[in-house]
Amino acid sequence: DTAVSQTPKYLVTQMGNDKSIKCEQNLGHDTMYWYKQDSKKFLKIMFSYNNKELIINETVPNRFSPKSPDKAHLNLHINSLELGDSAVYFCASSQVTQGGEKLFFGSGTQLSVL
Amino acid sequence: DQQVKQNSPSLSVQEGRISILNCDYTNSMFDYFLWYKKYPAEGPTFLISISSIKDKNEDGRFTVFLNKSAKHLSLHIVPSQPGDSAVYFCAAKDTGTASKLTFGTGTRLQVTL
Numbered sequence: 100d101t102a103v104s105q106t107p108k109y110l111v112t113q114m115g116n117d118k119s120i121k122c123e124q125n126l127g128h129d130t131m132y133w134y135k136q137d138s139k140k141f142l143k144i145m146f147s148y149n150n151k152e153l154i155i156n157e158t159v160p161n162r163f164s165p166k167s168p169d170k171a172h173l174n175l176h177i178n179s180l181e182l183g184d185s186a187v188y189f190c191a192s193s194q195v196t197q198g199g200e201k202l203f204f205g206s207g208t209q210l211s212v213l
Numbered sequence: 214d215q216q217v218k219q220n221s222p223s224l225s226v227q228e229g230r231i232s233i234l235n236c237d238y239t240n241s242m243f244d245y246f247l248w249y250k251k252y253p254a255e256g257p258t259f260l261i262s263i264s265s266i267k268d269k270n271e272d273g274r275f276t277v278f279l280n281k282s283a284k285h286l287s288l289h290i291v292p293s294q295p296g297d298s299a300v301y302f303c304a305a306k307d308t309g310t311a312s313k314l315t316f317g318t319g320t321r322l323q324v325t326l
Contacts, residue, residue: 103256141215142257142302142316155313189256199245199264200306202314204256 102126105190105205112180113213120175120208122190130154131173132202133165134189142189148173177210185212216240217305219317226324232290234320236303239284243305247314248277248288251300260301261288293324 105122112118124131132155133145147155151167162178177184190205218237226232234248244265249257263270263277263286270277276289290297303317 108254140300140318142319144313144315147313157313191256199247199262199308201247201259201262202249202257204249204258206254206256 103190103192103203103205105188105208107208108206109209109211111211111213114180114182116180117176117178118180118210119177120188120190120210122173122175122205124171124190124192124203126192126194126203127171128192128194128203129170130193131167131170132191132193133173133175134191134204136187136189136207138186145188146173146175180210180212182212185210215318216243217303217315217317219301219303219320221320222318223321223323226293226322228295228324228326229292232288232293232297232322232324234288234290234301234303234322236286236288236317237284238286238305240305240307240315241284242307242309243315245306245308246277246279246286247304247306248275249302249304249316250297251302251319257302290322293322295324295326298322298324 103124130149132147145159146165148167164176166174187207191202193202247262248260250260251257279286300319302319304314
């Protein structure tokens with residue numbers, strides 16, 4: 100009963116391929132995100148969806164297309180993979196409480212583009 | 214432009230002692246700050262947060278201090294335990310804009326026996 104689950108955990112693929120990463124949250128949160136952690140360990144937001152609608156797109160190449168079929172799912176599809184796409188991708192969802200907003204992360208997908 | 218900086222990539226502390234992790238930010242609009250802890254092969258998990266209306270927030274062994282004039286926050290862990298060994302990320306947000314957390318690059322804490 101993992102709160103935010105993403106699959107696959109590891110993804111090794113050739114340059115030019117198209118791949119997808121799936122994410123599901125069972126926390127009932129309205130907002131979901133994709134973050135990228137690059138080789139320098141920066142955790143950078145890519146996209147944010149609120150109730151299936153895109154609210155943040157942080158200048159991500161349009162080879163990256165998020166899809167939210169419902170508010171519990173936010174999948175990430177990547178076309179024409181490049182070497183520089185190699186990174187760890189984290190899905191997250193958020194809850195706004197009296198104390199502020201908290202993000203709950205999945206365990207990450209390590210993408211290696213060869 | 215790195216708006217949240219953790220200048221110490223690593224820190225080693227003896228078990229039982231205090232661990233102090235530091236974070237600096239440049240964006241004066243940030244008004245909400247969080248610390249996340251990350252173990253290898255896992256996603257970051259929320260640890261503690263602080264709003265800019267406070268200068269201190271405590272939760273068990275973890276205390277976060279905020280110095281707004283210096284644009285600096287720190288996480289204190291007392292006493293440090295081996296299970297605290299992880300990477301700690303500082304994050305900040307301007308709550309007046311759309312949801313977006315800006316993260317630092319993390320500090321790897323090693324608690325030794």
